[in-house]
Amino acid sequence: MSAAGRLVAAIALGFAAAANAATTGWPLQKAHTDVSSLASLQRGARNFVNYCLGCHSLQYMRYSQIGDDLALTEQELRDNLMFTGERVYDPMRSAMPPDRARVWFGNAPPDLSLIARSRGVDYVYTYLKSFYEDPSRPTGANNALLANTVMPNVLAVRQGAQLPRYEERKGADGQPVQHLAALEPGAPGEMNAQEFDGFVRDTVAFLEYVSEPAKAQRQALGVWVILFLLLFTTLAYFLYKEYWKDVK
Ligand code: HEC
Incomplete structure (x- = not known):
């Protein structure tokens, strides 16, 4: 490639990157999820179906497996998580066609099976909590963690409004630049801050379970494995003493 060609390519890449959302150095908050809590996972599944599945699929997760893992009967699955016409062995697919989504949002909502x-x-916890009002964006919202995200602030009604507070800082060239310093509560939503944290925590816990369904079982199993190993070590120790007692 010629030098000019390289320059054009570099500029084109630069624009492509600028057009996309970018993660910022916004500090992450601890999610404190508990995948061993069935109640939390059940609430999270419900939140996901009501607030996320409209746009995001979980293509590796079948309703039947959720039923098995989260102790829900087929009737409970049908009443709470499934749309009419779906079968229990169907994967959790969003009804939104990805090519349409790309046209509407400029970027397709990613499948969230492995996001956690x-x-x-x-990251997911902080992302969901960091939307703020920004009239300059097409959706009216921006995100402190993923600047210029194209995902709308779908939880605004629950969380209430968050407003940005900017600080002026010196840029690299010495010119002052506006820097997002904090998010402050605006008009309240249906939930107070603590309830909203719980809502998001359950949703993220569900996504954590989805990304590694065996983890919930493994954590429960872990205790028994350790107990077994302790017991086994003790037995082995006494056997050892028994075998060698005449030799020594
Ligand atoms: C109206 C459609 C819509 C709904 C509803 C929606 N999202 Fe999104 N979401 C998007 C789009 C579009 C993107 C791509 C964002 C981007 O690239 O800027 C996205 C991106 C994401 C990402 C990835 C962020 C990243 O770093 O790449 C996560 C995580 C996410 N959404 C979680 C959720 C959760 C959890 C819910 C439910 C509470 C939800 N979304 C509801 C449209 C939606």
Whole structure:
């Protein structure tokens, strides 16, 4: 590639990157999820179906498996999590066609099956809590963690409004730049801050379970494995003493 060609490519790449949302250095908050709590996972599943499944799929998760893992009967699945016409062995697919979504939002909502593992639970938790009002954006909202995200603030009614507080800082060139310093509560929503944290925590816990369904079982199993190992070690110790007692 010629030098000019390289320059054009570099500029084009630069624009492509600028058009996309970008993660900022916004501090992550601890999600404190508990995947061993069935109640939390059940609430999270319900939150996900009501607030996220409209746009996001969980293509590796079938309703039947949720039923098995979260102790829900088929009737409970049908009443709370499934749309009419769906079968229990169907994966959790969003009804939104990805190509349409790309046109509407400029970026398709990603499948969230593995998001808790790829981004981490603290990231997803902080992302969902960091939307704020920004009239300059097409959706009227921006995100402190993922600047210029195209996801709308779908939990605004629950959380209430968050307003940005900017600080002036010196940029690299010495010119002052506006820097997002904090998010402050605006008009209240249906939930207070503590209830909203719980709502988001349950939703993220559900996504954590989805990203590694065996984890919930493994944590419960872990205790028994350790107890077994302790017992086994004790037995082995006495056997050892028994075998060698005449030799020594
Ligand atoms: C109206 C459609 C819509 C709904 C409803 C929605 N999202 Fe999104 N979501 C999007 C789009 C579009 C993106 C892509 C964002 C981007 O690239 O800027 C996205 C991105 C994400 C991401 C990835 C962020 C990243 O770092 O790439 C996560 C996590 C997420 N959504 C979680 C959720 C959860 C959890 C819910 C339910 C509480 C939800 N979303 C509801 C449209 C939606």
